[in-house]
Amino acid sequence: MGLDDVKSAPSTTGPVRVGVDIMGGDHAPDAILKGCVMALDDLPPGDQLVLVGKGRVIRDYLDERGVRFDDPRLEIVDAEQVIDMGESASLGVRRKTDSSIVKMHQMGAKDHPRRCDVVLSAGNTGACVAAATLFMRRLPNVMRPGIAVTVPAFHGPVVLTDAGANPEPKPEHLWQYGLMADVLARRVLNNPNPRVALMNIGSEEAKGTGLIKQTRDLLKATPGLNYIGYIEGRDFFDGAADVVVTDGLVGNTLLKAAEGMAKSLFKAIAAELLEFDPTLVPKFEPVVKRIYAKNDYHEHGGAPLLGINGACFIAHGSSEARTIRAAIRNCRTFVRAGVNEAIIKRIAEVEAHNVPELVRQANGEAADEGVRV
């Protein structure tokens, strides 16, 4: 398969069933349920929301708001347990078999009789990664799933991967994250030739850790990948790359720091305005709102866990109703865009090239040349 096939891999048609973890997130269950009700307005005919959580809580909420829970677009799946935000992921998934996270990810598996095409949670990220891996399994030849967040940067969207699924990856994991995020950028962001970069402490080839250098070798040797080299933190928001590959600790810290930084900066601006000229505050407010509307993660809710055999979306822990609404929209887009089908083809193509062997040969030859001199 060439890159044209990545573009032309069939998109999924037909109705999409979106499973939503009602119990996950700082503002669950109310904000999640409210987001689901809002999302009903966006649902095309045939698409469904599967609400997974404490049945009585869900029914009471819908009842109070006059939403009929025999609405054919809604299905309620009872799950009486909750895996808390701070709970151990592996223990939680093993022990709480009647939790919303476990039951929902079981429904995300290909062979489940009431299968969801995509599942969404704003709950414990580690537990979601563990449950998705355990119950939905991985796509063929994918070693570890990774989270790919689309950041609405000033110059355009940037896909950052991994955003926290795998804080101690191997080079092969990061390499596959790059391959998968490249497919995502092509299929969902309609970028015909994403520039793929690797995060490092400097742009020079000699810099970085063993992990980074080995990942670089793999990305460099991959046919049909527009690998452009290292970028530094300051280039991230500057339109230097379309896909940025890094480990889960760096990716997670970068995203959260940017979020905190933006908040602090707006606070600082507000404080300065108040001190400098209070009459400017109301004038500046609509400008802030417009910037928020463009860049706010609440409007770009949910990030796919790439590499899972099925579709699994993770939303920000502090998701509000509008975050969930946006995330449900993104879930449906992801399924319809045929991302997984394209990833399967792309990974198989790259496997056929045996890139790790190419790298070993290249490095061996380079060493020989060095000796010859």
Add this chain to the structure above:
Amino acid sequence: MGLDDVKSAPSTTGPVRVGVDIMGGDHAPDAILKGCVMALDDLPPGDQLVLVGKGRVIRDYLDERGVRFDDPRLEIVDAEQVIDMGESASLGVRRKTDSSIVKMHQMGAKDHPRRCDVVLSAGNTGACVAAATLFMRRLPNVMRPGIAVTVPAFHGPVVLTDAGANPEPKPEHLWQYGLMADVLARRVLNNPNPRVALMNIGSEEAKGTGLIKQTRDLLKATPGLNYIGYIEGRDFFDGAADVVVTDGLVGNTLLKAAEGMAKSLFKAIAAELLEFDPTLVPKFEPVVKRIYAKNDYHEHGGAPLLGINGACFIAHGSSEARTIRAAIRNCRTFVRAGVNEAIIKRIAEVEAHNVPELVRQANGEAADEGVRV
């Protein structure tokens, strides 16, 4: 030694000689020389600047600006080679023995006849770390030097360490970075009880890498350290901690991403203002300038490489003249505050407690208890 001794360790008095690498940085040598000339205005009697670099370039520059280079406050040290920004650090330091970075760090060593009390470079960071370690050596019992950047966050200054000297640290390295940055916050920022935190992907104890968990155990078991636990990226700018410990890759990426993010955000604000109401642009400009003045790294130039036997400051590659001026001021403050003397005492005190052994015992006992259940 107790913590009172950290506070009362003798400050260095007497004149301070500051070595400056004239050839390092994106805007070298002009911006560096200009910054040095500006810094002359701040120099108290007896303090000196030692300008290290291409002698003719330095003399011509001073000559053209009417600065007498027989000024007793100035010394010029010829170094005809330059280690470039992108050059391999270890090769550069080994091969370019007549470079400004090599000659300046040699002058930073305790036994050099024309010793500098502190040296400053905006050049190749890796080469500075390598040259400082090689020629100035480490403080007693310090395993690896680390960069500690003081970030002027909204709620007050935060010391981030390591900012890029050591991208693949061991737990003991990060632990010592925490100890040393704690001393820095006490002595230079006059914080009587800095809250020390460890950067992680979540605040829950179960989260993170092996490196992070082992560092946590060491920090937790250290007597007299106000260790407050994990923080996430979003807490960094929110006043959650006074000292933040992380590996050089995460620290470097976080700082540079924040820098890039702030720039992008101001650009976005300007663009929105222009579109929304162009008359607001000139009104908003002084506000931006005030925020910049408070938060701009150019005004807070230079970060110490902690753990070196002597004082070594690293400035931002894109340092301007005012950055160098501010950095020279910070260099002199660092020496006068007696930071190294306090670090030596603090590390010796902690060594006497044998913290790694305490951690091993604590973990062994915990494991036994687990088995007993």
